[in-house]
Amino acid sequence: MSTDITLDFHVHGLGHGEPPHTPARLEPFIRQAAKKGLREIGLAEHEWYKEALKFETFTELRQMFPGLEIRVGLEIDFRRGRQDLGSLVACPWDYLIGSVHEIDGWSYDEPGEEDGFAAWDIDELYRRYFQLVAEVAASGYFQIVGHLDLIKLYGHRSRRPVVELAEGALRAIARAGMAVEINAAGLFRPVKELYPAPELLSRCFALNIPVTFGSDAHEPDQVGRGRAEALELLRRVGYTRLVGFKQQEMYTRNL
Ligand SMILES: [Zn+2]
Numbered sequence: 001m002s003t004d005i006t007l008d009f010h011v012h013g014l015g016h017g018e019p020p021h022t023p024a025r026l027e028p029f030i031r032q033a034a035k036k037g038l039r040e041i042g043l044a045e046h047e048w049y050k051e052a053l054k055f056e057t058f059t060e061l062r063q064m065f066p067g068l069e070i071r072v073g074l075e076i077d078f079r080r081g082r083q084d085l086g087s088l089v090a091c092p093w094d095y096l097i098g099s100v101h102e103i104d105g106w107s108y109d110e111p112g113e114e115d116g117f118a119a120w121d122i123d124e125l126y127r128r129y130f131q132l133v134a135e136v137a138a139s140g141y142f143q144i145v146g147h148l149d150l151i152k153l154y155g156h157r158s159r160r161p162v163v164e165l166a167e168g169a170l171r172a173i174a175r176a177g178m179a180v181e182i183n184a185a186g187l188f189r190p191v192k193e194l195y196p197a198p199e200l201l202s203r204c205f206a207l208n209i210p211v212t213f214g215s216d217a218h219e220p221d222q223v224g225r226g227r228a229e230a231l232e233l234l235r236r237v238g239y240t241r242l243v244g245f246k247q248q249e250m251y252t253r254n255l
């Protein structure tokens with residue numbers, strides 16, 4: 001094994017395809033996790049598939065793969081003023097990922113939406129984005145902040161240091177006792193960098209914010225991707241442990 005990261009908590013077994021949510025559909029993802037030497041896999045579908053998810057599918061998968069811990073989460077789109085978070089979280093999830101994919105109705109990370117960046121002063125946009133991240137933390141519904149600095153995906157960088165613009169959000173995350181994830185998807189976007197950036201992860205470390213790992217896989221062969229890069233960054237910053245969640249309780253795994 002080239003890395004000691006043995007968990008992946010951000011896997012989309014349905015990708016962006018349509019349900020049904022069957023063991024046959026998810027099996028290739030779990031098989032790949034086992035092949036890559038992972039000991040834990042967290043399936044966290046986008047919330048828009050929630051009605052299609054069958055908890056008996058997870059039960060069957062656990063029986064099929066007794067050597068692997070299979071956790072079940074959900075990735076939720078955080079939007080200001082949402083009233084339905086309480087009902088979304090009312091299932092036996094092991095963890096919930098709170099993600100900011102949208103700013104004032106603009107789904108900035110969707111294909112074709114990149115031009116919207118031109119309408120913003122970049123520091124204002126970063127400020128607004130991190131305000132929403134702070135609200136994710138303050139809401140009390142989530143265990144993990146998804147891809148902490150996703151707003152950089154196309155390579156638009158703030159003029160002011162990002163740690164300064166994110167400080168309020170990071171303090172809110174620390175206060176809430178939440179974790180951030182190292183998310184590998186950024187390596188495969190134009191920015192070509194893990195989420196979060198090294199300086200943000202350093203600040204997380206200084207604030208004692210725990211960290212987990214997620215590939216954000218939408219295809220089986222993407223499970224566990226980016227672990228070598230993530231491990232290198234974690235070591236450089238000083239982290240010696242990752243965290244996972246079971247029934248919304250946090251536990252630690254040594255690196
Ligand atoms: Zn996401």
Ligand SMILES: [Zn+2]
Pocket residue numbers: 010012075216
């Ligand atoms: Zn995702």
